[in-house]
Amino acid sequence: MALITLTYAFVGIASAACLYMTLRAIYRLTLHPLVSFPGPRLRAVSHLPHAFSGWRGRQPYDVRDLHRDYGPVVRIAPDLLSFTSPSAWQDIYGHQAAKNLVKYGYFRVREDAQPMLTSFGADHVRQRTAFSHGFSDRAISEQEPALAQHIEQFLAQLRKSSRDRTIVDVGTMLRFLSFDIVGKYALSTDFGCLENNAYHPWVALLLLWFRTVTYVQNALAMGILAPFLMLFVPRRMLNSVKDHLRMSAEKVQQRLAVGDDPNIRDLWTYILQNKGEKGLTTGEMEVNAAVLLVAGTDPIADAIAGTLYFLAINPAAKKKLYDEIDGVITSQENQIVTMASTKRMPYIHACLNEGMRLYPPIPGGMRRQVAAGKTSTVAGYSLPEKTVVSVWQLPTFTLPHHFSSHDQFIPERWLPANHPDRPAYTLHDRQEAFQPFSVGPKNCLGKGLSYAEMKLILAQFLWHFEFELADNAFDIEKQKSYVFRDRPPLRVKLVERFL
């Protein structure tokens, strides 16, 4: 009897669920406010295809293919629109847009304190102002000796490998370098990745976190199924977030206990010096340090690795870059690569931009939601409340109608319009579509630091080494991406230029 009752109950619940899903699918295909936007019908009905693409690490590539089929705006999931129009950057992320659109899908890392990445309004402005001193031009040039020291360690490891005639995974070495740099600057911690030629356990934990964020974001987007799907996120992944936050907090506490010390020049030097201007709570310092370690590491390593890859397969661009570096450095008395000397290298800047265009470090879209009770206009479309929108970087940077010879590595397209090397066919490129650091009040705070750091690392590497690819493992089209890239090794053969 009990079994029969149970069976009836199960059939009843299953039927009700089926009916609910069928009615919801019909609504999403007929009456939903986004019904007029193009996209595959299955994506209009369910979030599942987009989530599945995320779990496979293929979202940026799948969204790119959708844009190629459906045009500049695509309904990639029931409530999710992806835009590629250059004007969408300002419409979604610009100063005006911030009034009606809020960040969406960024989970709160701690209940009692939010980092600037997930804070809003006056809280965001206060935090951003406090941190901006540590990213000013002055702070960047004050960091040069510390950067030079880390880069020297990077070069020393590469020298050792090249003398041993081993093939080097320069992609991993760049990751070691970027973690050592930001670990020291934002957490006063020596990860020693380069010294030990291995990931510090904390860094290994973070790499797991990058993946966790994508899993959790996609699970949470599945509505009533979310709690069930969260059960499948492995415990060690969720623990990686907690452990990272705990260890970051401990490091910040230790650094604050040292206080303002003239022998230390790191991010906290600037925070401690400027505490008069409505500083940060201790909790905010702790969560921001945790976020900086994530935000400031992999994107830098990815941008340089991607650029090196494209240089390796484009010998003419590679030679031109070597010529530029050699020309600037040999004309100097000390013959040392410095931040000042890289400012006289326009082609290195162009190569990094072109590398990030074809291989953006953040290939996906940063989501914003039209706030409750508001509407928003994006690329000429009026959008109702609760619509989630984003500009996906990989699709936007590689569309044929944004960039001529869109899939070719042509750094010259970033030279000034009147430069003799600028190809005429690139003069109509939609350069404003390329925003790897985003735009508006929440754009990348580390943009200036990133360019200075990337140029210094790349110029130093090329000044000291000749390189060529050792294999085809770094096939970009086959790579996966979970918030950041999950990239394969970039193995190169190195030859020292000055023995």
Ligand code: HEM
């Ligand atoms: C090539 C390197 C980098 C790229 C492409 C990049 C890209 C971005 C993007 C697209 C955002 C906006 C995120 C959003 O809207 O959710 C962002 C935010 C941010 N980035 Fe970067 N980033 C890079 C390097 C760095 C570095 C080196 C640091 C610091 C050490 C840094 C610190 C930050 C911070 C603090 C934010 C949050 C800003 C705010 O919310 O006001 N980034 N970055």
